[in-house]
Amino acid sequence: xxxxxxxxxxxxxxxxxxxxxxxxxxxxxxxxxxxxxxxxxxxxxxxxxxxxxxxxxxxxxxxxxxxxxxxxxxxxxxxxxxxxxxxxxxxxxxxxxxxxxxxxxxxxxxxxxxxxxxxxxxxxxxxxxxxxxxxxxxxxxxxxxxxxxxxxxxxxxxxxxxxxxxxxxxxxxxxxxxxxxxxxxxxxxxxxxxxxxxxxxxxxxxxxxxxxxxxxxxxxxxxxxxxxxxxxxxxxxxxxxxxxxxxxxxxxxxxxxxxxxxxxxxxxxxxxxxxxxxxxxxxxxxxxxxxxxxxxxxxxxxxxxxxxxxxxxxxxxxxxxxxxxxxxxxxxxxxxxxxxxxxxxxxxxxxxxxxxxxxxxxxxxxxxxxxxxxxxxxxxxxxxxxxxxxxxxxxxxxxxxxxxxxxxxxxxxxxxxxxxxxxxxxxxxxxxxxxxxx
Numbered sequence: 001x002x003x004x005x006x007x008x009x010x011x012x013x014x015x016x017x018x019x020x021x022x023x024x025x026x027x028x029x030x031x032x033x034x035x036x037x038x039x040x041x042x043x044x045x046x047x048x049x050x051x052x053x054x055x056x057x058x059x060x061x062x063x064x065x066x067x068x069x070x071x072x073x074x075x076x077x078x079x080x081x082x083x084x085x086x087x088x089x090x091x092x093x094x095x096x097x098x099x100x101x102x103x104x105x106x107x108x109x110x111x112x113x114x115x116x117x118x119x120x121x122x123x124x125x126x127x128x129x130x131x132x133x134x135x136x137x138x139x140x141x142x143x144x145x146x147x148x149x150x151x152x153x154x155x156x157x158x159x160x161x162x163x164x165x166x167x168x169x170x171x172x173x174x175x176x177x178x179x180x181x182x183x184x185x186x187x188x189x190x191x192x193x194x195x196x197x198x199x200x201x202x203x204x205x206x207x208x209x210x211x212x213x214x215x216x217x218x219x220x221x222x223x224x225x226x227x228x229x230x231x232x233x234x235x236x237x238x239x240x241x242x243x244x245x246x247x248x249x250x251x252x253x254x255x256x257x258x259x260x261x262x263x264x265x266x267x268x269x270x271x272x273x274x275x276x277x278x279x280x281x282x283x284x285x286x287x288x289x290x291x292x293x294x295x296x297x298x299x300x301x302x303x304x305x306x307x308x309x310x311x312x313x314x315x316x317x318x319x320x321x322x323x324x325x326x327x328x329x330x331x332x333x334x335x336x337x338x339x340x341x342x343x344x345x346x347x348x349x350x351x352x353x354x355x356x357x358x359x360x361x362x363x364x365x366x367x368x369x370x371x372x373x374x375x376x377x378x379x380x381x382x383x384x385x386x387x388x389x390x391x392x393x394x395x396x397x398x399x400x401x402x403x404x405x406x407x408x409x410x411x412x413x414x415x416x417x418x419x420x421x422x423x424x425x426x427x428x429x430x431x432x433x434x435x436x437x438x
Contacts, residue, residue: 055082085114137356141162171391175378180336191205191207207230208318265329266326272315283380357388362390368393373403407423409422
Protein backbone atom coordinates (compact mmCIF):
# COMPACT_ATOMS: atom_id res chain seq x y z
CA UNK A 1 0.00 0.00 0.00
CA UNK A 2 1.24 3.44 -0.90
CA UNK A 3 0.65 5.58 2.18
CA UNK A 4 1.75 8.71 0.38
CA UNK A 5 0.08 9.15 -2.96
CA UNK A 6 2.51 11.17 -5.02
CA UNK A 7 2.31 11.39 -8.78
CA UNK A 8 5.15 9.60 -10.50
CA UNK A 9 6.29 12.90 -11.95
CA UNK A 10 6.58 14.53 -8.53
CA UNK A 11 8.34 11.49 -7.10
CA UNK A 12 10.84 11.56 -9.93
CA UNK A 13 11.82 15.05 -8.96
CA UNK A 14 13.13 14.03 -5.59
CA UNK A 15 15.56 11.35 -6.68
CA UNK A 16 19.16 11.54 -5.62
CA UNK A 17 20.42 12.48 -9.08
CA UNK A 18 19.66 16.09 -8.29
CA UNK A 19 22.23 16.14 -5.48
CA UNK A 20 24.97 16.77 -8.02
CA UNK A 21 23.01 19.75 -9.37
CA UNK A 22 22.82 21.22 -5.89
CA UNK A 23 26.57 21.30 -5.59
CA UNK A 24 26.81 23.61 -8.60
CA UNK A 25 24.72 26.26 -6.89
CA UNK A 26 25.19 25.73 -3.18
CA UNK A 27 28.14 23.82 -1.83
CA UNK A 28 26.70 23.64 1.66
CA UNK A 29 22.90 23.93 2.00
CA UNK A 30 21.96 24.66 5.59
CA UNK A 31 19.51 22.44 7.42
CA UNK A 32 16.76 24.49 9.09
CA UNK A 33 14.38 23.67 11.93
CA UNK A 34 11.46 25.93 12.78
CA UNK A 35 10.01 26.94 16.13
CA UNK A 36 6.28 26.79 16.78
CA UNK A 37 5.46 24.02 14.31
CA UNK A 38 5.74 20.21 14.50
CA UNK A 39 9.24 18.74 14.27
CA UNK A 40 8.39 17.17 10.90
CA UNK A 41 8.51 20.69 9.42
CA UNK A 42 12.06 21.23 8.21
CA UNK A 43 13.95 23.03 5.51
CA UNK A 44 17.17 23.32 3.52
CA UNK A 45 18.45 26.83 2.82
CA UNK A 46 20.20 27.29 -0.52
CA UNK A 47 22.12 30.49 -1.24
CA UNK A 48 24.32 31.36 -4.21
CA UNK A 49 27.98 30.57 -3.79
CA UNK A 50 30.46 33.44 -4.13
CA UNK A 51 31.32 35.40 -6.22
CA UNK A 52 27.65 36.23 -6.87
CA UNK A 53 26.34 39.27 -5.06
CA UNK A 54 24.25 38.59 -1.95
CA UNK A 55 20.60 37.95 -2.84
CA UNK A 56 17.79 40.31 -1.93
CA UNK A 57 15.02 38.00 -3.22
CA UNK A 58 14.14 34.80 -1.38
CA UNK A 59 11.92 32.06 -2.79
CA UNK A 60 10.01 29.62 -0.58
CA UNK A 61 9.42 26.15 -2.08
CA UNK A 62 7.00 23.67 -0.48
CA UNK A 63 4.48 21.01 -1.48
CA UNK A 64 1.48 19.57 0.33
CA UNK A 65 3.13 16.32 1.37
CA UNK A 66 6.24 15.69 -0.74
CA UNK A 67 9.86 15.84 0.36
CA UNK A 68 11.11 19.02 -1.32
CA UNK A 69 14.41 19.49 0.53
CA UNK A 70 16.34 18.91 -2.68
CA UNK A 71 13.81 19.34 -5.44
CA UNK A 72 15.07 20.71 -8.75
CA UNK A 73 14.09 24.30 -7.96
CA UNK A 74 16.51 24.46 -5.02
CA UNK A 75 19.78 24.32 -7.00
CA UNK A 76 18.42 25.87 -10.18
CA UNK A 77 17.06 28.98 -8.49
CA UNK A 78 20.02 29.45 -6.16
CA UNK A 79 22.55 29.29 -8.98
CA UNK A 80 20.57 32.07 -10.66
CA UNK A 81 21.17 34.37 -7.70
CA UNK A 82 18.24 33.77 -5.34
CA UNK A 83 18.05 32.58 -1.75
CA UNK A 84 15.87 29.47 -1.75
CA UNK A 85 14.24 27.84 1.26
CA UNK A 86 13.06 24.34 0.36
CA UNK A 87 10.71 22.95 2.99
CA UNK A 88 8.86 19.81 4.02
CA UNK A 89 5.45 20.28 5.68
CA UNK A 90 4.17 18.53 8.79
CA UNK A 91 2.57 15.84 6.58
CA UNK A 92 6.00 15.00 5.13
CA UNK A 93 5.58 12.06 2.71
CA UNK A 94 2.26 10.91 4.20
CA UNK A 95 -0.98 11.88 2.49
CA UNK A 96 -3.02 10.31 5.28
CA UNK A 97 -1.60 12.86 7.72
CA UNK A 98 -2.60 15.90 5.69
CA UNK A 99 -4.82 18.37 7.54
CA UNK A 100 -5.03 20.98 4.83
CA UNK A 101 -6.16 23.88 7.00
CA UNK A 102 -2.97 23.69 9.11
CA UNK A 103 -0.49 23.83 6.21
CA UNK A 104 -0.42 27.66 6.04
CA UNK A 105 1.17 27.60 9.50
CA UNK A 106 4.13 25.71 8.00
CA UNK A 107 4.43 28.20 5.15
CA UNK A 108 4.23 31.01 7.71
CA UNK A 109 7.22 29.56 9.56
CA UNK A 110 9.22 29.68 6.34
CA UNK A 111 8.16 33.22 5.45
CA UNK A 112 9.02 34.49 8.93
CA UNK A 113 12.40 32.78 8.76
CA UNK A 114 13.21 34.40 5.41
CA UNK A 115 12.15 37.84 6.63
CA UNK A 116 14.92 37.63 9.24
CA UNK A 117 17.67 36.83 6.74
CA UNK A 118 20.16 39.63 6.08
CA UNK A 119 19.63 41.52 2.85
CA UNK A 120 16.29 39.91 1.95
CA UNK A 121 13.71 42.49 0.89
CA UNK A 122 11.30 40.39 -1.19
CA UNK A 123 9.82 36.93 -0.62
CA UNK A 124 8.17 34.91 -3.39
CA UNK A 125 6.12 31.72 -3.09
CA UNK A 126 6.93 28.81 -5.42
CA UNK A 127 3.92 26.61 -6.15
CA UNK A 128 4.98 23.50 -8.07
CA UNK A 129 2.30 20.85 -8.65
CA UNK A 130 0.57 20.38 -5.27
CA UNK A 131 2.58 23.35 -4.04
CA UNK A 132 0.32 25.52 -6.21
CA UNK A 133 -2.75 24.91 -4.03
CA UNK A 134 -0.53 25.27 -0.94
CA UNK A 135 0.82 28.67 -1.90
CA UNK A 136 -2.41 30.11 -3.33
CA UNK A 137 -4.24 29.08 -0.14
CA UNK A 138 -1.58 30.76 1.99
CA UNK A 139 -1.40 33.98 0.00
CA UNK A 140 -5.16 34.41 -0.27
CA UNK A 141 -5.58 34.11 3.50
CA UNK A 142 -2.57 36.38 4.07
CA UNK A 143 -4.02 39.08 1.80
CA UNK A 144 -7.71 38.76 2.64
CA UNK A 145 -8.08 37.11 6.05
CA UNK A 146 -9.61 33.90 7.37
CA UNK A 147 -13.04 34.68 5.94
CA UNK A 148 -11.84 33.32 2.58
CA UNK A 149 -11.43 29.82 4.06
CA UNK A 150 -14.57 29.79 6.18
CA UNK A 151 -18.27 29.68 5.36
CA UNK A 152 -21.24 27.38 5.04
CA UNK A 153 -20.22 25.90 1.69
CA UNK A 154 -16.78 24.77 2.90
CA UNK A 155 -16.40 21.06 3.63
CA UNK A 156 -13.86 22.02 6.31
CA UNK A 157 -13.48 25.39 8.00
CA UNK A 158 -10.06 26.88 8.59
CA UNK A 159 -9.31 28.09 12.11
CA UNK A 160 -8.70 31.60 13.39
CA UNK A 161 -5.07 30.66 14.05
CA UNK A 162 -4.53 31.54 10.40
CA UNK A 163 -5.26 35.21 11.08
CA UNK A 164 -2.37 37.59 10.49
CA UNK A 165 -0.27 35.49 8.10
CA UNK A 166 2.62 37.61 6.70
CA UNK A 167 2.09 38.35 3.02
CA UNK A 168 4.53 37.31 0.33
CA UNK A 169 5.51 39.73 -2.45
CA UNK A 170 4.94 37.47 -5.44
CA UNK A 171 3.63 34.09 -6.58
CA UNK A 172 5.07 31.64 -9.11
CA UNK A 173 2.94 28.65 -10.16
CA UNK A 174 4.88 25.81 -11.78
CA UNK A 175 2.60 23.37 -13.62
CA UNK A 176 0.33 23.72 -10.61
CA UNK A 177 -2.63 21.38 -10.55
CA UNK A 178 -6.11 22.69 -9.72
CA UNK A 179 -6.12 21.05 -6.29
CA UNK A 180 -5.79 17.55 -4.91
CA UNK A 181 -9.59 17.28 -4.72
CA UNK A 182 -9.86 18.03 -8.45
CA UNK A 183 -7.13 15.51 -9.18
CA UNK A 184 -9.08 13.07 -7.04
CA UNK A 185 -12.43 13.56 -8.72
CA UNK A 186 -10.82 13.22 -12.17
CA UNK A 187 -8.79 10.14 -11.24
CA UNK A 188 -11.56 8.14 -9.61
CA UNK A 189 -13.11 5.27 -11.52
CA UNK A 190 -16.90 5.78 -11.45
CA UNK A 191 -17.61 2.28 -12.75
CA UNK A 192 -17.23 0.84 -9.22
CA UNK A 193 -20.56 -0.65 -8.18
CA UNK A 194 -19.62 -1.46 -4.57
CA UNK A 195 -16.66 -0.05 -2.63
CA UNK A 196 -16.25 -3.39 -0.87
CA UNK A 197 -15.91 -5.19 -4.23
CA UNK A 198 -13.72 -3.07 -6.53
CA UNK A 199 -13.52 -6.01 -8.93
CA UNK A 200 -17.21 -5.58 -9.78
CA UNK A 201 -17.67 -2.70 -12.20
CA UNK A 202 -20.27 -1.34 -14.56
CA UNK A 203 -19.11 -2.14 -18.11
CA UNK A 204 -21.02 0.88 -19.46
CA UNK A 205 -18.79 3.21 -17.42
CA UNK A 206 -15.57 1.21 -17.57
CA UNK A 207 -12.83 3.45 -19.09
CA UNK A 208 -10.78 0.34 -19.86
CA UNK A 209 -13.48 -1.36 -21.90
CA UNK A 210 -12.58 -1.30 -25.63
CA UNK A 211 -16.28 -0.94 -26.41
CA UNK A 212 -16.13 2.47 -24.74
CA UNK A 213 -13.11 3.60 -26.76
CA UNK A 214 -10.16 2.30 -24.74
CA UNK A 215 -6.99 1.38 -26.59
CA UNK A 216 -4.68 -0.83 -24.48
CA UNK A 217 -1.72 -0.18 -26.77
CA UNK A 218 -1.87 3.57 -27.35
CA UNK A 219 -4.10 6.66 -27.26
CA UNK A 220 -7.74 5.97 -26.53
CA UNK A 221 -10.59 7.74 -28.32
CA UNK A 222 -13.69 8.17 -26.21
CA UNK A 223 -16.93 9.47 -27.67
CA UNK A 224 -18.45 12.73 -26.49
CA UNK A 225 -21.40 10.80 -25.08
CA UNK A 226 -19.16 8.50 -23.05
CA UNK A 227 -17.07 11.40 -21.73
CA UNK A 228 -20.16 13.32 -20.66
CA UNK A 229 -21.55 10.26 -18.87
CA UNK A 230 -18.18 9.42 -17.31
CA UNK A 231 -17.42 12.92 -15.99
CA UNK A 232 -20.89 13.17 -14.47
CA UNK A 233 -20.53 9.74 -12.84
CA UNK A 234 -17.12 10.70 -11.40
CA UNK A 235 -18.73 13.65 -9.62
CA UNK A 236 -21.57 11.49 -8.37
CA UNK A 237 -19.19 8.95 -6.89
CA UNK A 238 -17.13 11.71 -5.25
CA UNK A 239 -20.29 13.18 -3.71
CA UNK A 240 -21.24 9.75 -2.33
CA UNK A 241 -17.80 9.37 -0.76
CA UNK A 242 -18.08 12.83 0.79
CA UNK A 243 -21.46 11.95 2.28
CA UNK A 244 -19.98 8.72 3.66
CA UNK A 245 -17.07 10.53 5.30
CA UNK A 246 -19.27 13.26 6.76
CA UNK A 247 -21.67 10.65 8.15
CA UNK A 248 -18.72 8.88 9.77
CA UNK A 249 -17.65 12.14 11.41
CA UNK A 250 -21.17 12.82 12.69
CA UNK A 251 -21.29 9.35 14.28
CA UNK A 252 -17.96 10.04 15.98
CA UNK A 253 -19.25 13.34 17.33
CA UNK A 254 -22.32 11.59 18.71
CA UNK A 255 -20.24 8.81 20.30
CA UNK A 256 -21.75 6.15 18.03
CA UNK A 257 -18.62 5.13 16.15
CA UNK A 258 -15.86 2.65 17.01
CA UNK A 259 -13.31 5.49 17.26
CA UNK A 260 -13.88 8.95 18.66
CA UNK A 261 -11.47 10.80 16.36
CA UNK A 262 -10.79 9.31 12.93
CA UNK A 263 -10.57 6.11 10.91
CA UNK A 264 -9.04 4.70 7.74
CA UNK A 265 -10.82 5.78 4.58
CA UNK A 266 -10.10 3.80 1.41
CA UNK A 267 -10.95 5.10 -2.03
CA UNK A 268 -10.80 1.94 -4.14
CA UNK A 269 -9.93 2.45 -7.81
CA UNK A 270 -9.20 6.02 -6.81
CA UNK A 271 -6.08 6.42 -8.98
CA UNK A 272 -5.65 5.73 -12.68
CA UNK A 273 -9.10 6.67 -13.90
CA UNK A 274 -8.18 10.06 -15.38
CA UNK A 275 -9.44 10.03 -18.97
CA UNK A 276 -6.99 12.71 -20.14
CA UNK A 277 -4.13 10.30 -19.44
CA UNK A 278 -5.74 7.80 -21.79
CA UNK A 279 -7.11 10.18 -24.42
CA UNK A 280 -4.80 13.18 -25.15
CA UNK A 281 -7.61 14.98 -26.98
CA UNK A 282 -9.09 15.79 -23.54
CA UNK A 283 -7.59 19.09 -22.37
CA UNK A 284 -5.20 18.98 -25.36
CA UNK A 285 -3.71 22.42 -24.66
CA UNK A 286 -4.61 26.08 -24.46
CA UNK A 287 -7.84 27.51 -25.84
CA UNK A 288 -6.29 30.88 -26.72
CA UNK A 289 -2.83 31.82 -28.07
CA UNK A 290 -0.18 32.09 -25.34
CA UNK A 291 3.57 32.26 -25.01
CA UNK A 292 5.55 29.09 -25.68
CA UNK A 293 9.27 28.81 -24.91
CA UNK A 294 10.75 26.82 -27.78
CA UNK A 295 13.67 24.48 -27.20
CA UNK A 296 16.06 26.98 -28.82
CA UNK A 297 15.05 29.57 -26.21
CA UNK A 298 12.87 31.72 -28.46
CA UNK A 299 9.37 32.65 -27.34
CA UNK A 300 6.45 32.42 -29.76
CA UNK A 301 2.74 33.09 -29.26
CA UNK A 302 0.34 30.42 -30.45
CA UNK A 303 -2.36 28.00 -29.37
CA UNK A 304 -0.22 25.52 -27.47
CA UNK A 305 -0.83 21.79 -27.78
CA UNK A 306 0.51 19.30 -25.27
CA UNK A 307 2.98 16.79 -26.72
CA UNK A 308 2.26 14.25 -23.95
CA UNK A 309 1.79 10.59 -24.77
CA UNK A 310 -1.06 8.39 -23.60
CA UNK A 311 -0.65 6.07 -20.62
CA UNK A 312 -2.62 2.87 -21.28
CA UNK A 313 -0.91 1.33 -18.22
CA UNK A 314 -3.49 3.15 -16.12
CA UNK A 315 -5.73 0.11 -16.53
CA UNK A 316 -3.31 -2.11 -14.61
CA UNK A 317 -2.71 0.55 -11.97
CA UNK A 318 -6.37 1.26 -11.35
CA UNK A 319 -7.20 -2.38 -10.62
CA UNK A 320 -4.54 -2.84 -7.92
CA UNK A 321 -4.68 -2.29 -4.19
CA UNK A 322 -1.17 -0.87 -3.95
CA UNK A 323 -1.35 1.73 -6.72
CA UNK A 324 -5.04 2.07 -7.47
CA UNK A 325 -6.41 2.49 -3.95
CA UNK A 326 -6.01 5.77 -2.10
CA UNK A 327 -5.23 5.09 1.56
CA UNK A 328 -6.50 8.08 3.53
CA UNK A 329 -8.36 8.82 6.74
CA UNK A 330 -11.78 10.39 6.98
CA UNK A 331 -10.20 13.69 8.00
CA UNK A 332 -7.50 13.74 5.32
CA UNK A 333 -10.08 12.85 2.67
CA UNK A 334 -12.52 15.62 3.58
CA UNK A 335 -9.81 18.17 4.29
CA UNK A 336 -7.50 17.74 1.29
CA UNK A 337 -9.02 15.32 -1.20
CA UNK A 338 -12.74 16.03 -1.52
CA UNK A 339 -14.69 18.54 -3.61
CA UNK A 340 -18.35 18.83 -4.52
CA UNK A 341 -19.40 18.91 -8.15
CA UNK A 342 -21.81 17.86 -10.85
CA UNK A 343 -19.17 17.12 -13.51
CA UNK A 344 -15.48 16.32 -12.97
CA UNK A 345 -14.28 18.65 -15.72
CA UNK A 346 -16.58 21.65 -15.97
CA UNK A 347 -18.97 21.33 -13.04
CA UNK A 348 -16.68 21.47 -10.01
CA UNK A 349 -17.62 23.60 -7.00
CA UNK A 350 -14.01 24.69 -6.44
CA UNK A 351 -14.73 26.76 -3.36
CA UNK A 352 -16.30 23.85 -1.48
CA UNK A 353 -12.65 22.98 -0.76
CA UNK A 354 -9.81 25.17 0.51
CA UNK A 355 -7.39 23.10 -1.59
CA UNK A 356 -8.16 25.03 -4.76
CA UNK A 357 -6.15 27.52 -6.85
CA UNK A 358 -9.26 28.39 -8.93
CA UNK A 359 -10.96 29.48 -5.70
CA UNK A 360 -8.03 31.47 -4.31
CA UNK A 361 -6.45 33.11 -7.36
CA UNK A 362 -9.16 35.71 -8.11
CA UNK A 363 -8.45 37.61 -4.87
CA UNK A 364 -4.64 37.39 -4.89
CA UNK A 365 -3.12 40.68 -6.04
CA UNK A 366 0.68 40.24 -5.93
CA UNK A 367 2.57 39.78 -9.24
CA UNK A 368 1.84 36.26 -10.45
CA UNK A 369 3.70 34.08 -12.94
CA UNK A 370 1.76 31.04 -14.17
CA UNK A 371 3.72 28.36 -16.04
CA UNK A 372 2.81 25.04 -17.61
CA UNK A 373 4.84 22.14 -18.94
CA UNK A 374 4.26 21.23 -22.59
CA UNK A 375 4.71 17.48 -22.09
CA UNK A 376 2.04 17.16 -19.40
CA UNK A 377 -1.74 17.46 -19.04
CA UNK A 378 -2.05 20.59 -16.87
CA UNK A 379 -1.71 23.14 -19.70
CA UNK A 380 -5.41 24.00 -19.88
CA UNK A 381 -5.71 24.04 -16.08
CA UNK A 382 -2.92 26.59 -15.86
CA UNK A 383 -4.44 28.67 -18.63
CA UNK A 384 -7.54 28.76 -16.41
CA UNK A 385 -5.36 29.73 -13.44
CA UNK A 386 -3.99 32.62 -15.48
CA UNK A 387 -7.45 33.69 -16.60
CA UNK A 388 -8.74 33.65 -13.01
CA UNK A 389 -5.72 35.36 -11.44
CA UNK A 390 -6.67 38.68 -9.87
CA UNK A 391 -3.19 40.20 -10.12
CA UNK A 392 -2.84 43.19 -12.43
CA UNK A 393 0.73 42.06 -13.13
CA UNK A 394 0.42 38.49 -14.35
CA UNK A 395 2.12 36.36 -16.98
CA UNK A 396 1.59 32.90 -18.49
CA UNK A 397 4.06 30.78 -20.41
CA UNK A 398 4.34 27.13 -21.49
CA UNK A 399 7.67 25.29 -21.76
CA UNK A 400 7.90 23.21 -24.91
CA UNK A 401 8.37 19.49 -24.32
CA UNK A 402 8.86 19.67 -20.56
CA UNK A 403 7.36 16.95 -18.41
CA UNK A 404 5.64 17.79 -15.14
CA UNK A 405 8.95 18.12 -13.31
CA UNK A 406 10.41 20.58 -15.86
CA UNK A 407 12.87 18.02 -17.23
CA UNK A 408 12.65 16.96 -20.91
CA UNK A 409 9.86 14.57 -21.81
CA UNK A 410 11.97 12.08 -23.75
CA UNK A 411 8.93 9.89 -24.43
CA UNK A 412 7.38 12.89 -26.21
CA UNK A 413 10.35 13.44 -28.52
CA UNK A 414 10.37 12.49 -32.19
CA UNK A 415 14.14 13.07 -32.36
CA UNK A 416 16.69 12.63 -29.54
CA UNK A 417 17.25 15.83 -27.58
CA UNK A 418 14.28 17.59 -29.14
CA UNK A 419 13.31 19.08 -25.77
CA UNK A 420 16.71 18.88 -24.11
CA UNK A 421 16.85 22.54 -23.03
CA UNK A 422 13.62 22.58 -21.03
CA UNK A 423 15.23 23.04 -17.61
CA UNK A 424 17.56 25.87 -18.67
CA UNK A 425 14.87 27.63 -20.68
CA UNK A 426 12.35 27.47 -17.86
CA UNK A 427 14.61 28.67 -15.04
CA UNK A 428 16.15 31.41 -17.19
CA UNK A 429 12.65 32.71 -17.94
CA UNK A 430 11.77 32.66 -14.23
CA UNK A 431 15.02 34.49 -13.38
CA UNK A 432 14.29 37.23 -15.88
CA UNK A 433 10.67 37.57 -14.74
CA UNK A 434 11.73 37.93 -11.11
CA UNK A 435 14.60 40.31 -11.77
CA UNK A 436 12.40 42.58 -13.87
CA UNK A 437 9.93 43.05 -11.01
CA UNK A 438 11.87 42.68 -7.80
